[in-house]
Amino acid sequence: MSANEFSPPIADGPIVVRRHRLSTRLWHWTNVVVFLVMLMSGLMIFNAHPRLYWGDYGANPDPAWLQIGAEQERGYLRVGTLQVDTTGVLGRWQNAEGAWQNRAFPHWVTIPSSYNLALSRRWHLTFGWLFAGGLALYALISLVNGHLRRDLLPKRAELAPSHLLGDIAAHARLKFPTGEAARHYNVLQKLAYLSVLAVLLPVLVLTGLTMSPTMVAAWPWLIDLFGGRQSARSIHFIAAFAMVAFIFVHLAMVVLAGPINEVRSMITGRYRLPQEKTR
Amino acid sequence: MTTLLSRRRLITGAALTGSAMALSGCDALGQSPAFRQFLSGGEWLSYRIQRFIVGDALAREYPPEALSPTFRMNGNTRPESAEWERYAASGFSDYRLRIDGLVARPQSISLTELRALPARTQITRHDCVEGWSAIGKWTGAQLGPLLERAGLAPNARYIVFHCADDFRGTPYYESIDLVEAFHPQTILAYDMNDGDLPMGHGAPLRLRVERQLGYKHAKFVMRIEAVESLERIGQGRGGFWEDAGAYEWYAGI
Numbered sequence: 001m002s003a004n005e006f007s008p009p010i011a012d013g014p015i016v017v018r019r020h021r022l023s024t025r026l027w028h029w030t031n032v033v034v035f036l037v038m039l040m041s042g043l044m045i046f047n048a049h050p051r052l053y054w055g056d057y058g059a060n061p062d063p064a065w066l067q068i069g070a071e072q073e074r075g076y077l078r079v080g081t082l083q084v085d086t087t088g089v090l091g092r093w094q095n096a097e098g099a100w101q102n103r104a105f106p107h108w109v110t111i112p113s114s115y116n117l118a119l120s121r122r123w124h125l126t127f128g129w130l131f132a133g134g135l136a137l138y139a140l141i142s143l144v145n146g147h148l149r150r151d152l153l154p155k156r157a158e159l160a161p162s163h164l165l166g167d168i169a170a171h172a173r174l175k176f177p178t179g180e181a182a183r184h185y186n187v188l189q190k191l192a193y194l195s196v197l198a199v200l201l202p203v204l205v206l207t208g209l210t211m212s213p214t215m216v217a218a219w220p221w222l223i224d225l226f227g228g229r230q231s232a233r234s235i236h237f238i239a240a241f242a243m244v245a246f247i248f249v250h251l252a253m254v255v256l257a258g259p260i261n262e263v264r265s266m267i268t269g270r271y272r273l274p275q276e277k278t279r
Numbered sequence: 280m281t282t283l284l285s286r287r288r289l290i291t292g293a294a295l296t297g298s299a300m301a302l303s304g305c306d307a308l309g310q311s312p313a314f315r316q317f318l319s320g321g322e323w324l325s326y327r328i329q330r331f332i333v334g335d336a337l338a339r340e341y342p343p344e345a346l347s348p349t350f351r352m353n354g355n356t357r358p359e360s361a362e363w364e365r366y367a368a369s370g371f372s373d374y375r376l377r378i379d380g381l382v383a384r385p386q387s388i389s390l391t392e393l394r395a396l397p398a399r400t401q402i403t404r405h406d407c408v409e410g411w412s413a414i415g416k417w418t419g420a421q422l423g424p425l426l427e428r429a430g431l432a433p434n435a436r437y438i439v440f441h442c443a444d445d446f447r448g449t450p451y452y453e454s455i456d457l458v459e460a461f462h463p464q465t466i467l468a469y470d471m472n473d474g475d476l477p478m479g480h481g482a483p484l485r486l487r488v489e490r491q492l493g494y495k496h497a498k499f500v501m502r503i504e505a506v507e508s509l510e511r512i513g514q515g516r517g518g519f520w521e522d523a524g525a526y527e528w529y530a531g532i
Contacts, residue, residue: 040305049410056341056404059411061349111305117409118525119309119318125532126321212325213406214531217490218333229404229412 017183019271021147027138028266034134035247037127038204039240040111043104044120050091050104052237056228065234068104075102132205139197151185152194158187176257178274196246200239207236326529330458333531337464338489341402346472347413350405355444355451356479358499363443371483376467380439380504383430390469390483396420396428399466407493408526417487419468423461426505431457435505439512440486443499446519453497453518454509454528455488464489467500492530494520 020028051064058064067078068091075091077084088094093106095114107113111123142148157163167187170176177186185193209215210222210232226232254262258274265271308314358364366374371390378386400418426438438460442451459465468485469476476482481498488495495518509515514522521528 037305045410049407051411056345057347057412057414059347059349059351059407059413061351062347108302111302112309113302113306116309118520121408121527122315122318122321122525123305123309125325125527126318129321129324211406211410212329212532213338213404213492214329214333214490217336217338218329220339223339229406233410 014275015273016270017273018269019265020269021145022269023138023141023145024147025266025269027134030130030134034127034131035243037111037123038131039244040109041120041123041127042236042240044110044112044115045117045124046237047104047110047115048117052234053230054227054234055230056223058230058233066237070102073100128205128208132208135197135201135205142197152190152197154187154190154194158190163187174256176274179276180273182273192246192249196243200243200246203239204236204243207232207239211236322527322529325527325532329531333490335462338403341404341414343402343416345414346402346416350413350415350472350480351407351411352479353407353493354498355446358443359445360443360450362501363499366483367478374483376484376500377502378425378429378505379502380506381432381435382426382505383432384428386425386429388425393420393467393469393484397424399463400470401464401466401487401489403464403487403489405493405496408530416472417466417468418470419466419484419487421463422465422467422486423463425467425503426460429505431505434507437506437509437517439504439506439509440497440500441502441504442497443501446523449513449519449523451497451499451519452513453486453495454506454512455486455491455495459488459491462488462490490531494518494526495530 050068051058051060052066053062053064064078065080067076068086069076069078070092073087073092074085075087075089075093077086077090086092089106090104092100092102095101095107101107103115110120112119139148142152164187171188176182206222207226209219210226210229216223216229222232223229226235261272261274309318374390375387376389376393378388397420398418399421400416402414402416404412404414406412422438435457437454437456439452439454442453444451455465464487466487468481468487469483471477471480471485476485481496481500484500486495486497486500504512506512509517509528513519516522516525517528518526520526
């Protein structure tokens with residue numbers, strides 16, 4: 001049905017719908033804190049060995065596909081044969097007191113802010129349980145209460161190329177659904193949220209577990225799934241940055257779509273349907 | 280436009296202030312004893328859950344072609360203790376491994392005797408707490424039969440490994456519980472990659488405890504002590520790095 005046919009009289013004021021369930025809101029705000037802690041403590045753990053490898057083993061004598069380091073007072077990021085000078089940001093940077101440090105990630109993105117592998121591991125491995133537990137619980141709830149099927153899984157028609165292209169074009173012109181169409185996620189939203197919930201977050205948890213020597217003694221299939229322990233570490237890192245990219249896009253969309261209405265809907269659950277602009 | 284700018288500035292300003300506060304807040308939290316207690320909860324949970332899931336499962340063993348071309352040496356690569364120097368000078372022919380503490384029959388075992396005991400060869404992956412891994416081949420005496428030979432007292436709960444190397448005068452030591460001590464892959468390795476254990480990898484004897492991180496794999500083992508509690512060893516946290524750097528005693532993750 002077209003939104004126009006059923007557009008409500010504007011005189012009645014904006015339509016407010018219940019947008020997000022309590023479970024979604026709780027999980028969302030828990031993850032704001034938990035993911036930030038996981039990311040920042042993870043960057044400190046990476047600082048202990050700022051090199052990434054493919055396969056099962058990988059240490060300083062072995063070739064790294066990614067490396068952050070410092071040479072002759074210049075910081076660098078090296079990916080394959082490509083090298084970028086990152087002095088001041090990565091590899092070599094100034095701490096809060098202005099002293100130069102040769103470390104991969106700078107103090108303002110790590111927990112704790114000065115080098116401490118032991119403490120960052122404690123943050124990461126304790127919050128990791130909240131992260132994994134929250135994901136498992138939310139996935140289960142979404143499966144049971146129909147959130148996954150009703151709100152997140154795209155309908156067949158939505159996946160038609162013409163519909164997908166139309167949605168992409170609308171997003172590119174920053175035209176967002178209004179009226180009745182805004183009651184549901186559009187197909188790009190569905191695909192974005194679904195890939196985070198069903199792919200990125202589980203991959204982060206599973207690659208994290210693959211790095212645990214006891215865990216892979218219990219579940220050796222994890223090593224095969226990701227192609228080795230060092231591959232799992234690389235994928236863990238890539239997935240974390242894919243999440244960072246998702247969060248930047250997500251925040252940009254919230255700002256563009258009307259931050260007050262959007263943030264309020266994630267706090268109270270109530271969402272005011274954006275009105276038609278055709279009038 | 281001005282409202283947009285001011286709103287943007289407001290949001291950016293709030294975000295920056297927020298993250299700065301969050302950062303210094305995290306540092307402060309990390310120092311607070313109560314919060315550290317909370318953070319230790321993760322180690323307790325990992326220990327319980329992983330022990331439950333893993334049972335007696337073996338760590339993966341690899342085919343020979345999977346060996347690291349170069350196995351990175353880490354930590355101390357040559358002890359400075361007089362006792363170790365004396366043994367090294369003799370090619371470890373007069374080295375004796377001592378097993379004491381809560382045992383019925385304290386042992387003093389030469390390398391020749393050790394090589395005659397039940398042994399195991401395994402190609403395994405060594406995972407350092409820092410994130411790197413190396414695959415090596417290890418041959419050594421299984422710890423379980425050795426402990427049976429010494430006769431563990433019923434109240435023995437931990438096995439402590441006293442090492443010849445030190446960091447600024449503090450000797451290295453490590454400890455494991457009996458579950459890990461009696462695991463078939465837990466060996467005292469005297470050979471690595473089909474040769475004698477190289478000095479940098481812990482000659483004459485190195486603990487391999489394959490389901491745990493690298494810092495548990497004590498090198499230059501001189502003495503094994505069975506104890507009821509870890510409180511009186513070192514600073515009481517069960518290992519050199521546990522005492523010094525606050526690494527977790529449970530190193531399964």
